[in-house]
Amino acid sequence: MDSFLQNQEQEMINLLEKLVNIDSGSYIKSGVDLIGSILAESYEELGFNVTYHKQEELGNHLVIQHQEAVEPQIIILAHMDTVFPEGTALERPFRMEGNRAYGPGVIDMKASQVTLLYAIKALIQENLNGYKNIKIVLNSDEEIGSPTSRSLIENEAKGKKYALVMEPARKDGSLVTARRGKGNYTLVVEGKAAHSGIDPEKGRSAIEELAHKIIQLYDLSDHEKGISVNVGLIEGGSSANTVSDHAEAQIDIRISEMEQADILEEKLEEICSSTDVKGTKVSLEGEINRPPMEKNKKTRALLRVIQDIGNEIGVEIDDTSTGGGSDASFTSALGVATIDGLGPVGGDAHSENEYLELPTLTERTLLLAMIIQRLTDKNN
Structure with a gap:
């Protein structure tokens, strides 16, 4: 041949x-x-x-x-x-x-x-x-x-x-x-808009809440076990002088063993079950799309x-x-x-x-x- x-x-x-x-x-x-x-x-x-x-x-x-x-x-x-x-x-x-x-x-x-x-x-x-x-x-x-x-x-x-x-x-x-294995998730935060100079106390910052969530997400990484969580894209807000009423993040997750998927998803749900910024709401969508x-x-x-x-x-x-x-x-x-x-x-x-x-x-x-x-x- x-x-x-x-x-x-x-x-x-x-x-x-x-x-x-x-x-x-x-x-x-x-x-x-x-x-x-x-x-x-x-x-x-x-x-x-x-x-x-x-x-x-x-x-x-x-x-x-x-x-x-x-x-x-x-x-x-x-x-x-x-x-x-x-x-x-x-x-x-x-x-x-x-x-x-x-x-x-x-x-x-x-x-x-x-x-x-x-x-x-x-x-x-x-x-x-x-x-x-x-x-x-x-x-x-x-x-x-x-x-x-x-x-x-x-x-x-x-x-x-x-x-x-x-x-x-x-x-x-x-x-x-x-x-x-690989998973893709979208995390969406809804807040309440307000003027940052006139009445900022009336606002509920979606960006601030997203910042808390990002830190918690990175804490899920365990590189020795082949688990990595990366927030690769974020967006939110409408102007610098407005308390943001919307923010979202695109999340990439990698795992080495299929058993890790269920554990990670439970932790993701736990993170999104509560908020650090009172008055904001959080939702998460996505899945492990490659085992x-x-x-x-x-x-x-x-x-x-x-x-x-x-x-x-x-x-x-x-x-x-x-x-x-x-x-x-x-x-x-x-x-x-x-x-x-x-x-x-x-x-x-x-x-x-x-x-x-x-x-x-x-x-x-x-x-x-x-x-x-x-x-x-x-x-x-």
């Missing part, structure tokens, strides 16, 4: 350039759907069936499975959206400098789309049957928390033994075996298989945990052995310096193809 992929490298780069030069931010439906149609056509040429799960406002999701597949045991997740606004691809299109390629979404995760497609091509070229043992979900909204694709991913993951998630490998090449991906026994066993393959092809495989979220959390929470970070190596995702280490494009494609086949052979 290695020689086949080396011969296909320029073709892979050409496809990558085509994908990178299409704006496909989460809210650019036309661009995400164009990415989907390009990939769908490529898979259909290889004998795969593509089912579209159409969305009105966001891009359509694709579920892809070979026409000869029967109860595949592997689910592969890869998202088509990026974080970049329309016009970014025109401003800084795909380019290569030395051993790196640059461009919006080049590593997160358009290069992964290329490696996935060509891993399957390599299996077919070598007359191996692993491509019949996979179901692929390409979703359009991962960068905004997978609001419309989460249920699809969870439904498709049921009954699967393995989940391979195509987020990029870390900068040092490590795979991801654990991720913190943590925990490094469990199944994940460790799958990692060992991948590390063995890495040793065979001369690629050292380490693993790490990260605070960022991905769709791997959904499959892991269902008890499916899950490994993330199976895309190529790169870094600085979501920034103007986002890059791909070009030599890893074929290297990680070979690794992925061998993983698919090895897991298939284990089931036979």
